[in-house]
Amino acid sequence: VLEKIFKTISGDGEYPIVMELVNDLENPSKISINVLPKEYLKTHENIHKNIVEYACEITSILRPLLEDLVRRHSEYGVIAVFKRNGRRKVLPPTFKPPKHNIPLLPKTCPIGFIVGYSPNLSKWLILYYDPIGYYGVEYYEVSKDGFKSLWKLKFMEKEELGTFRLAKVEGNLQVEKWMNILNVSAKVGSKLEEVITKDSFSVEDPNVFSAFFIVPVRRVSEEVEECEIYIYSRYWGSPKLIRTNVKYHKEHGLTGLMWIREVNLTPSMKWLKTDWKVLSRISLITACVLSVLKS
Incomplete structure (x- = not known):
């Protein structure tokens, strides 16, 4: 093999x-x-x-x-390897991942997807779609306590099916240059397509150091779902796939981030306690x- x-x-x-x-x-x-x-x-x-x-x-x-x-x-990018009952199994992915352009809007994405991308692993923009009429965008920074939320955009599906409008802005909204999928002048009442200005973003974008795309596979318990997570990095040309259980948090953004404590997002960096550390020898x-x- x-x-x-x-x-x-x-x-x-x-x-x-x-x-x-x-x-x-x-x-x-x-x-x-x-x-x-x-x-x-x-x-x-x-x-x-x-x-x-x-x-x-x-x-x-x-x-x-x-x-x-x-x-x-x-x-x-990777063969899905996961442990069950103490044995390692290899399974093909259930969802063929996008190789370069990750879809962002509900009309083009799997139900319940979570997307995250970062310019340097210390800042993360998280986008998620709750099929019960909710879409959100959250901005996090890595801190000594884990992940700190800086601002959130909450969209609700109120008027007609498939139409999302910005219902609430939490925190001081500041759109940085690397967040080039967002409209800098987002206002309450704006349609989702007016705030998310691109149907997808390219993992080959020079602003993107690493990105991930989470697709739920099956529910394990009330708070846990088995998910396939496709991880993109500057270090390889196709996504790396892991299959793991993801615990759901009250904040959707944390659901999309907490799993990375257990996984190396790049060949040379690993999450150790409260921060990223460079593993120089392996690097x-x-x-x-x-x-x-x-x-």
């Missing part, structure tokens, strides 16, 4: 990727990988075959890191591998 995925990644280019599993095939502690692009790699000459190969300086990667790398570059290795794959 790994070989098939890496062949898919490398395609039919002049310098394909060659993989070699070492030790126990079922559960090796490390996996050796040789990547063959042109730049920043040392050269090995094979005199007998009269060819020149370019091999990566990094020849050994911890298995969990490589598995994570493989998942990011599969068809959906260096991952950055090298990703740069090699991208080349």
Whole structure:
């Protein structure tokens, strides 16, 4: 399976990727990988075959890191892996995610979706659609206590089915430059389409460092739903998928944010207690591998 995925990644280019599993095939502690692009790699000459190969300086990667790398570059960015009854299962996603443009309006989105995006992981704009006539936009900042709400826009479906109007503004509304999907002069009574000025936003936008798109799959209990979460980042070209239980909070924005404490949103950063920390050692290795794959 790994070989098939890496062949898919490398395609039919002049310098394909060659993989070699070492030790126990079922559960090796490390996996050796040789990547063959042109730049920043040392050269090995094979005199007998009269060819020149370019091999990566990094020849050994911890298995969990490589598995994570493989998942990011599969068809959906990741294979949905989750635990149930102590066993790991792999399932295909139930909803095919948008690869680049995340839809924002109720008419184009799955029921009950939550969208979040950030320019730097310390600021988050959250958009969510409650199918019972409610749509909201919330702005959060990461603080020492977790997530602090700065302002909220609440839309209600009052007049006719499918027509949402801005019913309430909480906090001091300030639309920053990276929030380019919002109208800076939003007023109570405005239609949703007048405030959310784009049908979708691009995860390739230079203002977007990371984004996520949550789709409910099934209800587990009164307060918990199993969800598929598609995570986008500058580090990979297709969304990373995780399948996990999401606990619902009174504030919809927190529902969309609290799960990220348990998940690495980027290859090099992890939420530790009350803040993002850079994992420099993993960051260096991952950055090298990703740069090699991208080349």
